[in-house]
Amino acid sequence: MKKPLERLLRDACERAIQGGELVTTTLPPLFLSVPKGADHGDLASNVAMMLARGEKKKPRDIAEAIVRNLRDEAGLLDQVEIAGPGFINFRFAPSYWWQCLRDCEAAGDGYGRSTIGEGRRVQIEFVSANPTGPLHVGHARGAVTGNALALLLRATGHEVTREYYINDAGNQMEMLGASTYARYATHCGQETPLPEGGYPGDYLIDVAASIEASEGRRYLDVEPGEARAALRDHAGALLLDQIRHDVATLNIQFDEFVSEKKLRADGLVATTLEDLVTAGFVYDAEGARWFRSTEFGDDKDRPVVKSGGEFTYFAADIAYHRQKYARGFHRIIDVWGADHHGHVPRMKAAMQALGLDPAVLEVVLVQVVHLTRNGEPVRMGKRAGEFVMLRDLVEDVGADAATFFLLMRKSDAQLDFDLELAKRQSSDNPVFYVQYAHARIASVLRQAAEGGIDRAAVAGADPARLTEPEELALIRRLAQFPETVEASAVELEPHRTVFFLMELAGDFHRYYTRTRILGDDRELVAARLLLAVNVQKVVRVGLDMLGIGAPETM
RNA sequence: GCGCCAGUAGCUCAGGUGGAUAGAGCAACGGCCUUCUAAGCCGUAGGUCAGGGGUUCGAAUCCCCUCUGGCGCGCCA
Numbered sequence: 001m002k003k004p005l006e007r008l009l010r011d012a013c014e015r016a017i018q019g020g021e022l023v024t025t026t027l028p029p030l031f032l033s034v035p036k037g038a039d040h041g042d043l044a045s046n047v048a049m050m051l052a053r054g055e056k057k058k059p060r061d062i063a064e065a066i067v068r069n070l071r072d073e074a075g076l077l078d079q080v081e082i083a084g085p086g087f088i089n090f091r092f093a094p095s096y097w098w099q100c101l102r103d104c105e106a107a108g109d110g111y112g113r114s115t116i117g118e119g120r121r122v123q124i125e126f127v128s129a130n131p132t133g134p135l136h137v138g139h140a141r142g143a144v145t146g147n148a149l150a151l152l153l154r155a156t157g158h159e160v161t162r163e164y165y166i167n168d169a170g171n172q173m174e175m176l177g178a179s180t181y182a183r184y185a186t187h188c189g190q191e192t193p194l195p196e197g198g199y200p201g202d203y204l205i206d207v208a209a210s211i212e213a214s215e216g217r218r219y220l221d222v223e224p225g226e227a228r229a230a231l232r233d234h235a236g237a238l239l240l241d242q243i244r245h246d247v248a249t250l251n252i253q254f255d256e257f258v259s260e261k262k263l264r265a266d267g268l269v270a271t272t273l274e275d276l277v278t279a280g281f282v283y284d285a286e287g288a289r290w291f292r293s294t295e296f297g298d299d300k301d302r303p304v305v306k307s308g309g310e311f312t313y314f315a316a317d318i319a320y321h322r323q324k325y326a327r328g329f330h331r332i333i334d335v336w337g338a339d340h341h342g343h344v345p346r347m348k349a350a351m352q353a354l355g356l357d358p359a360v361l362e363v364v365l366v367q368v369v370h371l372t373r374n375g376e377p378v379r380m381g382k383r384a385g386e387f388v389m390l391r392d393l394v395e396d397v398g399a400d401a402a403t404f405f406l407l408m409r410k411s412d413a414q415l416d417f418d419l420e421l422a423k424r425q426s427s428d429n430p431v432f433y434v435q436y437a438h439a440r441i442a443s444v445l446r447q448a449a450e451g452g453i454d455r456a457a458v459a460g461a462d463p464a465r466l467t468e469p470e471e472l473a474l475i476r477r478l479a480q481f482p483e484t485v486e487a488s489a490v491e492l493e494p495h496r497t498v499f500f501l502m503e504l505a506g507d508f509h510r511y512y513t514r515t516r517i518l519g520d521d522r523e524l525v526a527a528r529l530l531l532a533v534n535v536q537k538v539v540r541v542g543l544d545m546l547g548i549g550a551p552e553t554m
Numbered sequence: 555g556c557g558c559c560a561g562u563a564g565c566u567c568a569g570g571u572g573g574a575u576a577g578a579g580c581a582a583c584g585g586c587c588u589u590c591u592a593a594g595c596c597g598u599a600g601g602u603c604a605g606g607g608g609u610u611c612g613a614a615u616c617c618c619c620u621c622u623g624g625c626g627c628g629c630c631a
Contacts, residue, residue: 031571046573052611059611084574085611130631172631288629299557303629313631341558342626367559368624408579409567412559414624416566421580430579432593444590487570499568502578513586513595554593 001100001479002032004076005043005090013047015069022065024054032090034480041079041089042476048086059086097475098463104478104534105459111534112481112541116490117158123324124150124160126335127247130167131239132176133201135246135390137417138337142366143390144403144547145411146335147252148494149364151545156489161329163256165320168236169264170313175199176239177232181224183208184231188217203242207235249394250403251547260316263323269311272319272354273304281353291318296349296358314343318350325356333492338365338412364492367414369406388419397429400548404431407494407546430502431548434539437505439554441536444517448529451518458533461526470511471531477504481538485545494546501542508535 009030016022028050032043048063055062063082070080079091104111126146129139150160167173179198186192187208194200211219211234219227240257247253263269273289276282281292287307291314294301304315324332336343344365348358371388393402396419408430409415448458466472481500488496517528540550 029571033570033573035574036577037575040574044574049573049611087574167631170631286629290628300628306629308629310629312629314629317631337625338559339625340631344558365559370624413567414560418566429593433579436591436593440591440594442591447590491570493570495568496570499578506578509594510596512590513592516590518590554591 001476002043002483004074005032006030008070008072008076009045009047009066009088011071012066012069015071016065019069021069022051022055022062024051027051035087035089038473040083040087041081041091043090043092045088045090046086048082048088052086062086063088092476094467094472095464097472097479098466100479101463101466101475101531101534104475104538105530109537109541111538112485112545113155113157114482114486115157116486117153117156120158120330121328122153122158122160122331122333123163123327123329124153124333124335125163125165125324127243128165128167129243130170130172131236131243132172132199133239134203135243137369137371137388137390137393140250140390140393140402141369141406141411141415142335142337143247143250143252144406145364145366145494147250148403148407148497148546149333149335149489149492151547152485152489152494152497155485155545158331158489161256162252162254163258164254166240166257166259166261167313168240168259169261169316173232173236174228176235177228179204180208180211180231180235181219181228184211185220187212188220190220203239204235207238210238211235246390249391250399251549258320258323260320263316263319264311268323269316269319272322273311273315276304276318276350276353279353279355291315291346291350291353293346293349293353296345296352298346298349302346314346317343317347318354321347321351321361322354322356325351325360330360332361334361334363335411336363336365338367341365362492364411366411369415369417372416372418393419400435401429401431403546403548404434404498405429407498410493410495432554433509434501434505434543435549435551436554437508438536438539438543438550439552440512441508441532441539442552444532445529445536448518448525453522453526453529455533457526458529461530462523463527463530465524465527466531468511468515470507470514471528474504474507474511474531474535477507478534478538481542485542497542497546501539504535504538504542508532 009032010027013022013027013030017024028047030045030047032045035041035044048059048066051062052059060082063086067080067082067088076092076096077090078093081089083089124146127135127139127143129135135143146162150162154160175195175198178195182192182194182198183204187205211231215234219230222230273282276291281295282304283290283292288303289305290301291304292301302314303312304318306312321332344363348361351361352358405417406415466475484496484500488494515528517525517532519525543550
């Protein structure tokens with residue numbers, strides 16, 4: 001919607017400079033904003049105010065000079081006026097909006113998609129919970145955020161790989177093995193207490209039973225250390241399957257799974273560490289080995305090898321990220337919990353130490369989901385009963401509502417999620433407001449088809465029959481969809497698309513209430529259906545970019 | 555103590571690179587279904603944008619200070 005006007009404005013400014021009406025040689029960025037009130041037109045420019053200082057003239061005089069040089073040969077504009085302190089307000093002609101609707105129709109489901117990504121390869125890693133238990137609500141936010149980012153980047157011409165890094169090495173996994181061993185032995189009749197700090201959740205009882213069903217009781221007879229290792233691997237595999245299943249209930253799939261254990265086994269961690277040593281960024285102290293991240297702006301050096309000789313998690317993570325670079329991605333995006341924000345500078349430091357460009361790595365921080373029940377905080381302890389599982393959430397409120405709700409906020413802002421509210425009043429959830437617009441249009445289209453107006457008739461309709469202010473406002477909204485998607489992807493902020501869809505749905509509900517679509521005037525009906533069908537399409541395409549469905553009936 | 559994020563209507567939150575009268579959804583109150591889905595629409599009410607300085611034609615937005623909340627701060631992942 002903005003681009004053609006930006007050209008006109010730029011031409012006008014340059015003409016004014018050539019004509020000596022402006023003394024500036026370099027124009028400020030010409031950005032057009034959508035004014036809040038309708039009485040300020042469709043788009044507004046503040047360029048006159050930006051130039052005022054250099055020109056040493058009143059903004060309104062500069063605005064007049066620019067407007068004098070405006071050459072709207074294509075007839076896009078209905079009205080141009082100078083208002084307030086020096087804004088130039090533009091109002092498009094109806095014919096411009098009609099053309100927008102034609103363009104929208106012609107683009108089909110590709111409307112809103114773009115090629116600004118130029119096929120650049122982007123990897124986005126998210127969730128990456130260690131497979132020691134089912135996913136909970138906190139993971140769900142990272143999951144839907146990462147997935148929406150992947151979809152938005154794909155829609156804007158990026159080649160995206162969605163990846164899950166399996167933290168299947170380290171102490172947590174050893175504890176999983178020990179805990180599973182206790183559950184397994186108990187299940188087989190040998191009462192065994194959980195180890196200190198073990199995983200107490202009931203899900204391990206089910207895991208133990210499942211292992212007993214497939215493997216029998218043979219691990220009771222093998223040496224306990226060996227048995228724990230074997231049970232750890234069995235449990236880890238089973239739990240990873242559950243995690244995969246859990247995210248699938250939110251319509252999320254990953255393209256790649258990368259195992260930390262395998263990275264270690266392949267020697268990547270060791271060779272990466274050697275390279276850091278060679279580069280001179282590692283030193284020994286207090287029995288451990290340290291990475292000199294302070295060289296790159298971190299506030300402290302970080303251990304990479306424990307005094308016991310094992311690699312730290314950080315060391316493995318460095319190797320993992322280096323491996324991402326080696327795979328040739330142009331952009332590497334990590335979706336992390338906000339409690340990991342301190343890791344960002346040290347990971348970038350490590351990449352820099354390895355001679356890699358730290359700007360390639362971008363980290364999207366996802367804040368905690370603060371659960372409440374009837375306004376009271378819900379404790380999220382280690383005990384399974386106190387967790388709210390992702391699968392329970394999806395079962396209670398549905399995948400679409402859960403996804404929509406979790407995407408409604410900026411990812412780096414904390415999110416309140418009241419379980420009772422979400423369950424009891426799920427019909428008040430804004431996702432229904434948006435989906436309802438889609439279903440309403442579907443209903444109208446069904447009736448139109450019964451009346452003999454098919455899709456071909458609609459496609460051939462003349463948009464010039466649309467003259468109501470609500471109709472032009474709806475087209476205006478549709479025209480903003482491509483730039484909204486673009487901004488949402490560029491800024492890595494899915495919530496912008498969410499808000500757009502709520503506004504579009506609101507525009508449509510208002511229109512629907514005031515204006516009857518079906519009637520006797522077939523040309524008018526066809527034109528209104530053309531508008532409706534494109535609103536419906538944008539709702540569907542927009543929801544699809546967020547991983548949310550669009551129902552035909554509700 | 556240091557660092558990161560936040561503080562906007564009763565509640566939950568939007569407010570691209572500083573712009574015009576600060577918006578939406580819930581909750582509250584009052585209206586609208588013999589006609590395409592009332593999961594909707596219209597209206598009323600609700601604000602010291604945490605507080606104080608500064609920058610300038612102009613600040614919720616940028617800078618500094620203070621207060622409050624969340625998170626993080628060498629061998630957990």
